[in-house]
Amino acid sequence: MSQTSDDPNQRPPVIGEAEEAGVGPRRRDFLNIAAVSFAGVGAVAVVYPLINQMNPSADVLALAAIEIDISSIATGQAIKTMWRKQPVFIRNLTPKEIQEADAVPVASLRDPATLAERTKEGHKNWLITLGVCTHLGCVPLGAGEGETRGEYGGYFCPCHGSVYDTAARIRKGPAPLNLQVPEYSFKSDTVVQIG
Template sequence: MADTTGTATPETLAVHGEDGVRRRDFINIAAVSFAGVGAVAVVLPLVSQMAPSADVLAESSTEIDVGSIEAGQAIKAVFRKQPLFVRRLTPAEISQADKVDASSLRDPQTLAERTKEGHLDMLVTMGVCTHLGCVPLGAAEGENRGEFGGYFCPCHGSHYDTAARIRKGPAPTNLVVPDYEFTSDTVIRVG
């Protein structure tokens, strides 16, 4: 008893086995689900092994107490296995940096752009010359600070001013200011 109108009747459905979800559909759904669970079981360990280890996470940020740094003094710290310079500028050094027309510099930045608002006297930079990665002098007492009173790279003669901006020599850019924030009036967190 075929229906001549082209619509399926309960008799034709029973004969052809089209009663909603077929057995083949169930097997396909089960196979795809099993493959999905298997893929997650394989991919999850691969992705989690690419996450940074505990020792790397420990070095991802560092806190430095800057309360004991006197005006004109600098300290060296280590951040991500690289030297970090933290200098408290004197009013004369701030004035000297502000007198420079930033547009005349190779890498134009003002002192205000390189420090945090309300802490213009606290300059935080990576202690790595942007030319070939040497450690500039000028952070320790008595070291050569170059022609502009900031930092001097002894490897190839780059001179930085009091705001750690490149003024002379082969370095293409200023000393890098890392991401940092003041967590209190005397403590900064770098990273």
């Protein structure tokens, strides 16, 4: 018995017959679409928190850049401040310290760098570094009043004995690299922005 759509006497197919004949959506198609949609929503619900937790926290974003007034730092003095939960040393080098740093043969250094490469042009007396030893992350001494600066007059790490010179370059001890110079810029002669 063949069914044609031209026959005016033809009765509409019953729901079960339509599925068997392949006319219209089948229950199996609906279940497949629903299952795939549910799995997709579940995957997004699981993956989003995992990816979102890799974003920086609000307190880190708030400290993405800080401005520091350096007008009160006298020549030969240094201060410690915090940026992104890490100590930062800001030192106003004396002419003698600049001369000593420039006199060191760069080829003799473990991590070769000149003072000019570690400071900004026109502000060679301002040395800004992270206050984190590159050996195991201790905070070196030398930025505070009366702290030990080591035999090269820069910084001394009390944890394992790393010694840095006045340009914060590693000179002795287990640290493999110089103290890191963060990204910074001078907003004026008395204000520096770190970050």
